[in-house]
Amino acid sequence: xxxxxxxxPNLAVSLGALxxxxxxxxxxxxxxxxxxxxxxxxxxxxxxVVLKSVTRLPRLGNPTPRLAPTPSGMLNAIGLQNPGIEAYxxxxxxxxxxxxxxxxxxxxxxxxxxxxxxxxxLAARDEIDAxxxxxxxxxxxxxxxxxxxxxxxxxxxxxxxxxxxxxxLIVKLSPNVTDITEIARxxxxxxxxxxxxxxxxxxxxxxxxxxxxxxxxxSGGLSGPAIRPIAVLAVWEVARSVKIPIVGxxxxxxxxxxxxxxxxxxxxxxxxxxxxxxxxxxxxxxxGVRAYLTQRGHAALRDIVGRANPAFAGAR
Amino acid sequence: xxxxETSPAIHRTTVSDRREPAPxxxxxxxxxxxxxxxxxxxxxxxxxPPGGERAATAxxxxxxxxxxxxxxxxxxxxxxxELAALAPGARLDVVGPLGNGFDVPALGxxxxxxxxxxxxxxxxxxxxxxxxxxxxxxxxYGARNAAALVDLELFEAAGASVVPATDDGxxxxxxxxxxxxxAASRKHTGIAACGPSPMLRAVARVALELATPAQLSLEETxxxxxxxxxxxxxxxxxxxxxxxSFPPVAAGETRAYVHARICKEGPVFWAHELRW
Numbered sequence: 179x180x181x182x183x184x185x186x187p188n189l190a191v192s193l194g195a196l197x198x199x200x201x202x203x204x205x206x207x208x209x210x211x212x213x214x215x216x217x218x219x220x221x222x223x224x225x226x227v228v229l230k231s232v233t234r235l236p237r238l239g240n241p242t243p244r245l246a247p248t249p250s251g252m253l254n255a256i257g258l259q260n261p262g263i264e265a266y267x268x269x270x271x272x273x274x275x276x277x278x279x280x281x282x283x284x285x286x287x288x289x290x291x292x293x294x295x296x297x298x299x300l301a302a303r304d305e306i307d308a309x310x311x312x313x314x315x316x317x318x319x320x321x322x323x324x325x326x327x328x329x330x331x332x333x334x335x336x337x338x339x340x341x342x343x344x345x346x347l348i349v350k351l352s353p354n355v356t357d358i359t360e361i362a363r364x365x366x367x368x369x370x371x372x373x374x375x376x377x378x379x380x381x382x383x384x385x386x387x388x389x390x391x392x393x394x395x396x397s398g399g400l401s402g403p404a405i406r407p408i409a410v411l412a413v414w415e416v417a418r419s420v421k422i423p424i425v426g427x428x429x430x431x432x433x434x435x436x437x438x439x440x441x442x443x444x445x446x447x448x449x450x451x452x453x454x455x456x457x458x459x460x461x462x463x464x465x466g467v468r469a470y471l472t473q474r475g476h477a478a479l480r481d482i483v484g485r486a487n488p489a490f491a492g493a494r
Numbered sequence: 495x496x497x498x499e500t501s502p503a504i505h506r507t508t509v510s511d512r513r514e515p516a517p518x519x520x521x522x523x524x525x526x527x528x529x530x531x532x533x534x535x536x537x538x539x540x541x542x543p544p545g546g547e548r549a550a551t552a553x554x555x556x557x558x559x560x561x562x563x564x565x566x567x568x569x570x571x572x573x574x575x576e577l578a579a580l581a582p583g584a585r586l587d588v589v590g591p592l593g594n595g596f597d598v599p600a601l602g603x604x605x606x607x608x609x610x611x612x613x614x615x616x617x618x619x620x621x622x623x624x625x626x627x628x629x630x631x632x633x634x635y636g637a638r639n640a641a642a643l644v645d646l647e648l649f650e651a652a653g654a655s656v657v658p659a660t661d662d663g664x665x666x667x668x669x670x671x672x673x674x675x676x677a678a679s680r681k682h683t684g685i686a687a688c689g690p691s692p693m694l695r696a697v698a699r700v701a702l703e704l705a706t707p708a709q710l711s712l713e714e715t716x717x718x719x720x721x722x723x724x725x726x727x728x729x730x731x732x733x734x735x736x737x738x739s740f741p742p743v744a745a746g747e748t749r750a751y752v753h754a755r756i757c758k759e760g761p762v763f764w765a766h767e768l769r770w
Contacts (some may be wrong), residue, residue, distance in 0.1 A: 208723055210723075214718070214720045214721045215720065215722065217501065217503060218504050218589060238739065238749070238752075244724070245715045245716075245717050247549055250547065252549060254717065256723070256724050256725060259727070261740055261741055262741060264741075265740075269739065308623065400548075403547060409591060453718065453722075454550055454717045454718045455542065455543060455547075455548065455550055456543075456546075456550070489658045
């Protein structure tokens with residue numbers, strides 16, 4: 179110690195009305211409801227958990243196998259297995275009050291009305307701090323991702339959910355589109371408070387011995403370090419196109435990975451598959467980002483958001 | 495299997511010993527006092543990749559005694575190659591113990607342990623627990639050849655009679671271990687099995703023929719290993735004590751199974767409750 183009081187850099191971020199002390203969310207479908215990881219890390223150290231997506235009706239999910247490891251990543255096709263909003267509200271949501279971090283509900287649907295209905299029901303609960311709209315699940319046939327791939331439908335789903343709640347609304351975008359910036363602008367115009375960029379990248383692996391796809395669903399969503407460059411570019415492009423904050427995600431395992439997203443223009447990051455490699459990843463990311471800012475003399479994370487992106491359009 | 499009251503944690507361990515009983519099969523001993531103390535028969539661990547940048551590897555906890563646990567692994571790809579190359583003194587972070595192990599008392603007093611390949615990793619602790627409970631055990635152990643049948647003496651030291659089976663007929667019964675089980679001269683009170691999925695399905699069929707209750711420890715690709723991602727599910731009878739509470743998918747639905755997580759509700763299930 180040199181006797182000089184070193185102020186720890188401010189890592190806080192606001193996504194609409196949702197305030198996070200640290201800029202890390204845990205990706206939907208990767209973290210359960212948080213309690214699954216509570217034995218391994220102190221959940222005070224994460225910004226928040228994005229819950230597994232819930233739909234209007236119960237879903238059994240896809241046939242097995244649902245996972246296929248691939249180079250630097252993995253394919254998954256879970257198929258939105260969930261108990262449906264009624265049973266979820268009755269049996270699960272009350273437990274989330276105990277989480278020492280933000281709790282973001284995730285809503286998936288197959289119609290504009292689904293998004294409105296489930297958002298309204300879920301957001302009405304005090305245990306839920308914000309809503310993420312999953313318009314980009316690649317694993318439920320064409321219907322799931324349709325909303326993220328059609329600018330008009332993306333706008334309508336967002337507007338319907340917006341009308342259903344005043345809580346922070348984060349809309350999760352798909353990389354499986356021709357121009358993600360157009361979708362981003364339409365979703366912003368429809369009232370989203372923030373964008374999650376990106377969901378998984380569609381992919382397939384084939385078992386050559388059995389001459390059939392490795393996943394029961396055939397295709398799946400690719401996650402992990404393999405998709406990080408795709409995600410960084412998507413954030414970089416979206417950050418030039420909208421003013422609302424971006425939650426960058428796709429293959430983040432370390433602080434340096436997260437910094438790429440912040441420098442591209444993300445205000446926060448989300449860690450999904452990285453938790454599977456090491457449950458301490460979220461804490462390591464925060465420590466490393468703090469060290470990077472301290473070393474460079476930045477007082478706050480917002481000082482570096484979009485730094486590598488000359489046309490960054492968002493508010494720092 | 496009844497849910498175990500366990501306290502999983504991330505253990506910072508050090509490799510204490512390493513041996514290679516057969517080409518491509520490696521046993522890594524770890525100094526891990528807390529893990530050794532808390533591990534129950536049939537539980538597993540997720541091993542954090544020492545070099546990062548890979549997925550964690552789920553492995554059965556093979557031995558657990560004093561301050562040492564060990565992992566038995568077959569080198570099948572980059573992750574297991576990395577683990578197999580660890581030398582004594584290397585650091586290894588291990589998340590565990592995870593899952594619900596075997597219901598040892600429910601196996602009775604004359605138990606068939608059935609191992610396929612390195613599935614034996616999940617059967618040594620049950621063998622030791624059964625001996626401690628005064629039960630008689632027989633290990634039906636199948637592998638591709640005689641060399642791949644490893645550590646027979648450890649199982650014998652745990653009181654098990656060993657009935658070997660090899661694909662190439664180089665030792666013991668020539669053919670599948672499930673056939674060796676079917677040809678058994680004695681009537682067992684229970685079966686505990688671990689191995690590749692086709693072998694477990696065959697064991698489940700034999701168990702049905704013999705009307706012997708069987709507990710199967712399923713091998714599956716895990717992503718999280720802790721019940722968070724729902725990637726490793728198996729269709730399980732809705733009425734099973736292990737079935738997660740889950741409403742019918744549609745009104746009037748007749749589907750009699752739910753998707754249970756192998757890593758969380760399992761990895762051990764009663765064979766007669768699986769709908770696979």
